[in-house]
Amino acid sequence: MIGPSSTAADIVAHLQTLRSEENIVGMARFGIRTETALGISNPDLRGIARAVKRNHARALHLWDSDIREARLLGLYTADPAQTNEALARQWADAFNSWEIVDTAADLFVEAELHRSLIEEFAADEREFVRRTAFAMIAGAAVHLKREPDATFIGWLPLIERHSSDERNFVRKAVNWALRNIGKRNRACHAEAVTLARRLAASSGKAARWIGSDAVRELTSAKMLERLSKKA
Template sequence: MEVQEIITQLQGMSNEKYKANVVKMGIPEANSIGVSTGEVRKLAKTIEKSNALAYALWESGYHEARLLAVLLFDKKTLTIKEAAKLMDDVISWDLCDHLCKNLIVKIKGFTELINEWIISNDTYKKRGAFTLMVADVIHNKKITEDTIDEYLDMVKNYSDDDRDHVKKAASWALREIGKKDFTENEKAILLAHELKEGSKPQQWIAKDALKELENVVKVEGRGRLISADSMMGKEKDE
């Protein structure tokens, strides 16, 4: 399938209301087609993976084409260096998270990027570091306690950042670490209370995280803790 053919398909799926929402996120209107990520995922299932095609879609500049490209890269042949370079073009939190969760975290060596990006001045590289922590904690069944402790240290040491998209990602990482099990939950809560005595961004992160961390339950059949306010969490108490 040719790039222009795919872009034409995406344009045929365009929704003006969704396009307006994408533009609100900071994507230039000229680069937005207006297709939901769900629809992009459906389209990806009909196209064979190809790094050449994915790169061509990425270079088109269209936001939705880049979302699609992430799903079409071959994780077995793409290097972590090549995947990391894509972040240079990212200008929105949704593409940052999509790229990290669906591609980068699945490539060997991604933890090197956490160490590199956590000290970056670039908004989305730093957010990407926290997002990679989230993806690793949620999906890596073999993650070690030492690795989780390293992530907690990073949240502690690099969360003094008042950029909205960074501090929200730091809170997200702290919450997901704390939902792994009750041992990690206790550690995350202790760190959150420590952050409450820190800078204004850290105080915000602590308060945001504690709303969930102090209100989790274990539900049979679920590997991770969940919010007691969720539908499944409420059902547990019935």
């Protein structure tokens, strides 16, 4: 059995026993990079993460293994207090998968790196690094309950600036960030819908899709009812 005292090598050995060729094939259909995958589902990985608990030094070794599941476990079990800008940049250099990016983005928000890295990562021309910026915004909009609305409204110009990026993993993250800001509360909703309508009316294909999709969700009856119940 694995537990808090397990080493990175112990955990990797355990992961190898759970390999599923059938799951690997299925993951590829969802755009997951499978070259180093073992086919273990994210719910199962989260269960393993709960069993082994946080250990930052071990998390670094898990990341270095270059195995999909070990890298995700490294992100799940890294210590946010020890996750700094230098480490985030180092990991970002190796980002090549949307699911790794989105998991890392949650860790970076928990580590309070969103304030320093969102603008920097958004300006990076690499597809998955740029996605990280907008995945961080999307995650922050959900998890940072006490963050002032001004923070999220202040990111809307960044969303507009990169709404013309037609790369799939960027435009989807830009859209995600816009929608999550709009779902936060009524004040953020009004600002997000204004931007979404402007993008929906633009000539650019990516911006038009981002805006139209956001307008569709943010102005739905279900969403408006939910927001009406918020203070």
